[in-house]
Amino acid sequence: MQIKSRNKAGNVPPALSADEAATLAFEHDKSLSHHAFVEGEHPDVRIEHLNKTFGDNVVLRDVSLNVWPGEIVVVLGPSGSGKSTMLRCINLLETPTAGHILIKDKEITGSRKTDVNKLRRDLGMVFQGFNLFPHLTAKKNVMIGQTKVLGKSKEEAEAEAMRQLAAVGMADRADFTPAQLSGGQQQRVAIARAVAMHPQILLFDEPTSALDPELVRDVLGVMRDLAINGGMTMIVVTHEMGFARDVADRVVFMEKGVVVEQGTPEQVFDNPKSERTAAFLGNIK
Amino acid sequence: MVALDDAIQACTGCSTGLYDAVVADLPVLLHLSSSYPDLALNKQIPTGERYGLVLSKSNPELTAGVSRAIRDMKDDGTISSLEVQWFGELLSTAGTSTEAGATFKVSSCTARPNEDGTSNVIGGEPTRLTFEAYAGAEEQVTSVTLNMPDGGSFDGSSVGVTVLDGLKRQSVDSNVDVKGASMTVSFAQPIAGGSLVRLEVEGAKLPAGGGDVRLTGSYVTAGGTSGQISDVPAITTVALSPVQAIVKWLDGQAWVSAWNSNQFLGMFFKPQLLVTSLVSLFQGWVLCLILVIIAYPFAVLLGLAFAFLKMSKVRILRAIAVVYINVIRGTPLFLQIYIAFFGLPMMGINISNNILGIVVMALNSSAYLAEIFRAGIQSIPRGQNEAASSLGMNAFQTMVYVILPQTIRRVIPTVTSDFITAYKDTSLLSSVGVMELMMFSKNLTATAGNMTPYMAAAVYYLIVTLPLIKGVTLIERRLERAQSGSGPRPKVESSAQDDKGEGMNTAAAIAGDTILGSTKVSEERRERKPWVMDALSAPFRPSLPLGGAADAD
Numbered sequence: 059m060q061i062k063s064r065n066k067a068g069n070v071p072p073a074l075s076a077d078e079a080a081t082l083a084f085e086h087d088k089s090l091s092h093h094a095f096v097e098g099e100h101p102d103v104r105i106e107h108l109n110k111t112f113g114d115n116v117v118l119r120d121v122s123l124n125v126w127p128g129e130i131v132v133v134l135g136p137s138g139s140g141k142s143t144m145l146r147c148i149n150l151l152e153t154p155t156a157g158h159i160l161i162k163d164k165e166i167t168g169s170r171k172t173d174v175n176k177l178r179r180d181l182g183m184v185f186q187g188f189n190l191f192p193h194l195t196a197k198k199n200v201m202i203g204q205t206k207v208l209g210k211s212k213e214e215a216e217a218e219a220m221r222q223l224a225a226v227g228m229a230d231r232a233d234f235t236p237a238q239l240s241g242g243q244q245q246r247v248a249i250a251r252a253v254a255m256h257p258q259i260l261l262f263d264e265p266t267s268a269l270d271p272e273l274v275r276d277v278l279g280v281m282r283d284l285a286i287n288g289g290m291t292m293i294v295v296t297h298e299m300g301f302a303r304d305v306a307d308r309v310v311f312m313e314k315g316v317v318v319e320q321g322t323p324e325q326v327f328d329n330p331k332s333e334r335t336a337a338f339l340g341n342i343k
Numbered sequence: 344m345v346a347l348d349d350a351i352q353a354c355t356g357c358s359t360g361l362y363d364a365v366v367a368d369l370p371v372l373l374h375l376s377s378s379y380p381d382l383a384l385n386k387q388i389p390t391g392e393r394y395g396l397v398l399s400k401s402n403p404e405l406t407a408g409v410s411r412a413i414r415d416m417k418d419d420g421t422i423s424s425l426e427v428q429w430f431g432e433l434l435s436t437a438g439t440s441t442e443a444g445a446t447f448k449v450s451s452c453t454a455r456p457n458e459d460g461t462s463n464v465i466g467g468e469p470t471r472l473t474f475e476a477y478a479g480a481e482e483q484v485t486s487v488t489l490n491m492p493d494g495g496s497f498d499g500s501s502v503g504v505t506v507l508d509g510l511k512r513q514s515v516d517s518n519v520d521v522k523g524a525s526m527t528v529s530f531a532q533p534i535a536g537g538s539l540v541r542l543e544v545e546g547a548k549l550p551a552g553g554g555d556v557r558l559t560g561s562y563v564t565a566g567g568t569s570g571q572i573s574d575v576p577a578i579t580t581v582a583l584s585p586v587q588a589i590v591k592w593l594d595g596q597a598w599v600s601a602w603n604s605n606q607f608l609g610m611f612f613k614p615q616l617l618v619t620s621l622v623s624l625f626q627g628w629v630l631c632l633i634l635v636i637i638a639y640p641f642a643v644l645l646g647l648a649f650a651f652l653k654m655s656k657v658r659i660l661r662a663i664a665v666v667y668i669n670v671i672r673g674t675p676l677f678l679q680i681y682i683a684f685f686g687l688p689m690m691g692i693n694i695s696n697n698i699l700g701i702v703v704m705a706l707n708s709s710a711y712l713a714e715i716f717r718a719g720i721q722s723i724p725r726g727q728n729e730a731a732s733s734l735g736m737n738a739f740q741t742m743v744y745v746i747l748p749q750t751i752r753r754v755i756p757t758v759t760s761d762f763i764t765a766y767k768d769t770s771l772l773s774s775v776g777v778m779e780l781m782m783f784s785k786n787l788t789a790t791a792g793n794m795t796p797y798m799a800a801a802v803y804y805l806i807v808t809l810p811l812i813k814g815v816t817l818i819e820r821r822l823e824r825a826q827s828g829s830g831p832r833p834k835v836e837s838s839a840q841d842d843k844g845e846g847m848n849t850a851a852a853i854a855g856d857t858i859l860g861s862t863k864v865s866e867e868r869r870e871r872k873p874w875v876m877d878a879l880s881a882p883f884r885p886s887l888p889l890g891g892a893a894d895a896d
Contacts, residue, residue, distance in 0.1 A: 149732075151732065178733055178735040181733070183733035185726060185729065189727060189730035190730070193749050193752060202734070202744060202745075203734035203736070206744055207734055207736055208735075
């Protein structure tokens with residue numbers, strides 16, 4: 059996963075020093091989030107001037123964003139706005155074309171492959187299509203990362219798996235295979251799988267988009283629980299306005315590869331600064 | 344002992360030390376010996392057989408024409424020059440010296456094998472006895488008597504009498520008197536001294552029980568003197584086997600005769616021959632199984648290796664795999680067998696036939712398996728890779744714990760089909776001297792002049808293939824069901840465990856969930872499936888159930 063040319067698209071300034079950046083970020087974000095800022099705190103995720111192109115198609119243009127420890131950031135935006143791509147760049151499922159991404163002040167863009175696998179242990183991800191392993195039961199889906207990556211014993215992993223499955227209300231389906239579960243059930247298992255790795259940062263890539271409305275509620279319930287009690291940093295790409303309003307510390311609105319607006323849910327929903335944001339929210343409502 | 348279709352292959356094998364000796368028709372070996380200077384004619388085994396042309400009786404003009412042509416060729420010396428050209432000497436004058444001595448001398452006494460598919464002579468069963476003797480130079484023989492040892496009988500036999508003076512057939516009137524264990528041939532005129540007397544006794548029964556059987560006899564000359572025929576070569580016989588006992592029993596059944604009187608049934612499903620065929624084909628079948636069962640695991644490993652090579656990021660490795668896979672899949676297995684079995688001995692490399700057969704089968708299957716595995720691996724959705732990566736698994740762990748287990752499930756039907764093909768394809772090895780099923784049935788059919796041995800071979804192939812085909816169908820159905828999510832569900836352990844309390848209580852919710860929730864996913868899967876199956880079907884292999892053109896290189 060080599061980064062071929064880091065600064066291909068335009069003149070991207072070099073990454074700032076950690077303290078400098080933290081100060082700047084704090085100044086920028088302090089009024090835009092419900093996050094309880096702590097003095098001297100550094101962002102968990104720093105995205106600086108991120109660019110991503112697929113061939114001639116520019117998906118992300120100069121996106122910059124900070125996510126603070128324990129902060130719940132919900133990213134909204136129409137389809138094709140690049141929000142999923144941004145999320146996938148954070149754990150390097152997509153290779154950024156230019157720009158910097160720093161996780162806990164450590165630059166991951168341009169890092170070696172071994173670092174990537176280690177990095178991803180700190181980053182959990184929940185996918186739109188669940189991506190459970192179909193040959194394994196729900197319990198084993200939650201166990202496999204713990205035993206193979208974290209090197210936990212089978213007993214430890216099993217206990218943890220059952221704990222996490224219980225937390226998402228799936229303990230009684232532990233021995234079901236994904237094909238025997240509904241979409242909502244599968245997604246809850248997928249969340250348990252990600253959480254069981256105890257990542258510091260959890261990424262949600264449209265977790266409810268593939269679900270029927272009746273099932274969305276259960277999954278959002280689980281996510282709300284995590285947001286309130288989990289203590290993890292969460293970046294959630296979704297179309298669920300209600301969830302964003304209730305749970306988010308900060309809402310980010312993206313369109314055409316650019317962050318159009320960000321702020322607390324109240325700022326963005328009740329008093330959008332950009333016309334485009336207002337139109338989008340109006341349409342959705 | 345190995346039966347080969349091709350004398351050239353036999354001689355090559357012999358000259359490189361693979362075989363100890365070659366037995367073939369004399370003219371063939373005479374001709375080939377010039378090409379193999381290190382081989383020499385060691386022994387001639389008289390079999391009493393002659394070459395002949397088989398012509399239809401309904402076309403007498405053709406017979407006359409051929410006879411005329413042969414006569415003309417003899418007269419104008421064409422035959423002589425052909426003999427010199429091909430054998431280096433004149434055969435029509437060589438090797439015909441009479442072995443006539445002073446007294447009546449037996450030159451051979453043989454019995455025709457009467458067990459199907461073997462060279463065994465069974466005592467107590469009708470056989471054709473061939474007795475040849477030279478009359479003494481001065482003797483005018485008027486009658487010859489042959490006696491069976493105890494237990495043997497000439498009852499019900501017919502006797503063909505031939506008298507040869509040199510190569511010329513003498514027309515002699517003879518009278519045959521068959522009485523129990525004794526048989527006398529009386530000649531109307533005394534036969535000339537030094538003549539060869541050949542008696543062919545059809546339907547003679549040698550004593551039952553097995554062992555060496557030695558006939559005795561006597562002769563009478565025109566002068567009234569009689570002499571004993573001594574030194575009749577012994578005939579080795581075997582006792583009636585249980586199989587032959589069954590055959591004999593079948594011979595006596597009315598329904599069997601009725602069955603066989605139907606031309607089709609008698610030609611393809613003759614009960615007696617079916618029994619003997621099944622017995623004598625058994626060892627060929629076992630060899631088939633051994634070949635493919637040993638070859639296939641190697642093919643799987645090799646196929647997996649080439650599948651990974653083909654997906655490698657290194658261009659040269661990919662090229663190697665592509666060339667290997669395409670060359671092997673693009674040429675017939677038959678050709679590959681010939682190249683291996685003729686080519687290696689000619690390079691002085693000698694590998695036993697069976698081992699070489701295993702090697703060729705393994706290499707051939709590996710190319711098909713490589714494509715099956717590659718397609719299988721690439722048919723696993725990218726999301727699986729991403730999910731594994733997002734858990735922090737490296738490429739190796741992802742492959743071993745996530746991708747391969749799913750691939751194996753998906754390719755089992757296709758791999759089983761390929762196994763079936765490989766098993767059937769062992770039949771091609773019969774052409775190069777591997778003593779497998781096809782070889783035995785071919786030999787049996789040749790001696791029996793009946794299709795039943797081939798039917799027996801079909802039975803042996805089907806014993807293996809039918810259950811496997813059935814198995815493939817079952818697995819495919821199960822996969823289908825598992826993918827659409829309607830498989831059997833394990834029991835829910837406790838319905839009270841639902842502590843979320845958001846209306847997700849148990850059975851009703853599950854059922855509702857299932858119908859509603861899986862719709863989208865299963866639609867996705869259904870859309871994806873045709874591509875998966877297309878990619879899995881190896882396009883060059885006709886036996887696969889799914890013809891597909893999706894072989895993306």
